[in-house]
Amino acid sequence: MTLHQVSFTVNGKKVSVEVEPRQTLADVLRGQLGLTGTHLGCEHGVCGACTIIVNGEPARGCLMLGVQAEGAEILTVEGASPDEGLSLIQEALREFHGLQCGFCTPGMVMALHHLFSVNTSPTEEEIKEAISGQLCRCTGYQGIVNAAKAVAQRLQAQQ
Amino acid sequence: MKPAPFEYFAPRTLDEALDLLESEGSEARVIAGGQSLVPMLALRLARPEVLIDLNRIPELSRIRQEGSTIHIGAMTRQAHALASSLVFEQLPLLHYGLQNVGHPPTRARGTLGGSLSHADPAAETPAVMLAYKADMVLKSKQGERIIPADEFTLGTFDTAIEPGEILAEIRVQAKPNEGAALVELSRRKGDFAMASAAARVSLAADGTCAEAHLIVGAVAPVPLRFDAVTDALKGQKFSEAVVREALELMDLELFEFDNEDISLEYRRKIGPVMAERALLQAFKRAEGMQK
Ligand SMILES: Cc1cc2nc3c(=O)[nH]c(=O)nc-3n(C[C@@H](O)[C@H](O)[C@H](O)COP(=O)(O)OP(=O)(O)OC[C@H]3O[C@@H](n4cnc5c(N)ncnc54)[C@H](O)[C@@H]3O)c2cc1C
Ligand code: FES
Numbered sequence: 001m002t003l004h005q006v007s008f009t010v011n012g013k014k015v016s017v018e019v020e021p022r023q024t025l026a027d028v029l030r031g032q033l034g035l036t037g038t039h040l041g042c043e044h045g046v047c048g049a050c051t052i053i054v055n056g057e058p059a060r061g062c063l064m065l066g067v068q069a070e071g072a073e074i075l076t077v078e079g080a081s082p083d084e085g086l087s088l089i090q091e092a093l094r095e096f097h098g099l100q101c102g103f104c105t106p107g108m109v110m111a112l113h114h115l116f117s118v119n120t121s122p123t124e125e126e127i128k129e130a131i132s133g134q135l136c137r138c139t140g141y142q143g144i145v146n147a148a149k150a151v152a153q154r155l156q157a158q159q
Numbered sequence: 160m161k162p163a164p165f166e167y168f169a170p171r172t173l174d175e176a177l178d179l180l181e182s183e184g185s186e187a188r189v190i191a192g193g194q195s196l197v198p199m200l201a202l203r204l205a206r207p208e209v210l211i212d213l214n215r216i217p218e219l220s221r222i223r224q225e226g227s228t229i230h231i232g233a234m235t236r237q238a239h240a241l242a243s244s245l246v247f248e249q250l251p252l253l254h255y256g257l258q259n260v261g262h263p264p265t266r267a268r269g270t271l272g273g274s275l276s277h278a279d280p281a282a283e284t285p286a287v288m289l290a291y292k293a294d295m296v297l298k299s300k301q302g303e304r305i306i307p308a309d310e311f312t313l314g315t316f317d318t319a320i321e322p323g324e325i326l327a328e329i330r331v332q333a334k335p336n337e338g339a340a341l342v343e344l345s346r347r348k349g350d351f352a353m354a355s356a357a358a359r360v361s362l363a364a365d366g367t368c369a370e371a372h373l374i375v376g377a378v379a380p381v382p383l384r385f386d387a388v389t390d391a392l393k394g395q396k397f398s399e400a401v402v403r404e405a406l407e408l409m410d411l412e413l414f415e416f417d418n419e420d421i422s423l424e425y426r427r428k429i430g431p432v433m434a435e436r437a438l439l440q441a442f443k444r445a446e447g448m449q450k
């Protein structure tokens with residue numbers, strides 16, 4: 001089986017890695033690149049824990065192949081957090097009990113990151129739609145929705 | 160939960176992809192959005208030796224209008240088609256159908272052609288294309304075949320696509336002046352439906368039904384068309400009672416699926432309910448267009 005040399009940008013940094021075609025992008029990010037913030041729950045598209053941003057769109061890292069990332073711009077949870085402290089989204093999740101075990105959190109953060117990158121004042125419906133593909137087994141979701149509503153308010157206040 | 164090894168090719172043109180599909184033979188499979196195929200690879204329900212990636216072929220992902228025909232490239236992302244104003248204005252049923260397909264991340268990658276080729280009985284897009292009587296354009300080294308929607312979806316995960324063929328384009332007649340709705344029951348929004356109904360309604364100047372189409376999905380291997388119901392609605396003014404009476408003509412014997420968690424009996428109850436809601440909603444939207 002042929003190995004492929006794949007080059008892409010992760011969190012603003014150019015990288016080039018050798019991958020097997022069967023490796024998912026999430027595995028390449030975690031394995032070859034050590035970016036273990038992207039979590040793998042189900043590895044077959046159901047849970048959303050592996051959600052990342054590819055060329056500005058949300059994507060399930062377990063449903064893309066590493067070889068398909070050639071030339072792409074990828075943002076993972078590491079890149080969506082400031083060097084120190086927490087992002088607005090992370091801070092709100094903490095404050096509103098939007099996480100307990102934290103396993104789903106990287107995916108939630110990325111799904112919300114995409115939502116707020118296209119819509120700074122989402123309605124509750126839009127928030128629920130944005131996280132509809134993300135499973136959380138702890139919080140019952142309300143804390144996550146409340147956190148997202150707080151983010152929307154804070155973004156409005158900033159403007 | 161890791162795919163078995165395979166070789167990978169990313170052709171840049173449709174011709175190149177068709178060459179590869181022919182030379183690699185029956186062990187090759189194309190990958191579109193990967194939202195159904197990669198799970199099958201991970202679960203090893205599919206073990207192709209070669210994957211041919213259609214994601215780098217720009218000619219397959221265009222939506223354009225030529226006269227009254229909308230040409231939709233098979234690699235058009237579901238999210239792109241959902242956000243397209245051309246689709247919303249000219250093919251409203253496709254817009255409403257896509258709202259029910261998965262979630263933002265699966266729609267950002269998943270394609271229209273992939274959904275139609277995968278032919279999950281619970282998928283919305285085959286029902287939508289059947290309602291539009293769309294044409295599927297299949298390409299191979301031998302040339303082109305055009306298959307109407309009712310001969311394209313053949314059964315559970317089964318379509319008219321032959322080895323060596325790629326679904327390249329979907330051709331649909333623009334339907335700007337009608338109301339449309341797709342209503343479904345699923346446990347959570349975005350999950351596969353337990354029963355779905357797609358309806359198109361156009362009205363005459365006097366507000367009566369000029370033409371209607373009704374498809375019920377997720378209850379049998381292929382989506383079901385109920386012309387007897389919509390024939391009975393022609394010339395009528397819609398009301399709950401009129402629609403309910405017409406739905407008496409729905410042949411529930413055509414429903415087939417009977418699972419432990421969703422019984423046939425239950426599907427026969429919710430199928431007509433989804434159909435009623437879809438017809439009434441499509442009618443309301445058609446009325447809205449007349450104002
Ligand atoms: C969490 C989740 C929820 C989902 N919910 C829904 C839902 O509610 N409704 C729904 O309909 N779907 C749903 N899906 C599936 C949908 O997202 C897929 O996009 C769709 O079924 C397949 O499209 P794809 O482009 O991803 O194709 P792929 O997964 O790449 O391919 C699917 C199959 O079609 C073949 N194929 C693809 N394109 C072509 C082509 N152009 N010519 C010939 N063969 C081709 C492939 O070889 C493969 O066998 C869901 C998926 C996930 C992960
Ligand atoms: S790990 Fe990707 S969706 Fe569950």
Ligand code: FES
Pocket residue numbers: 098099100101102103104105135136137138139
């Ligand atoms: S916090 Fe535990 S799964 Fe969401």
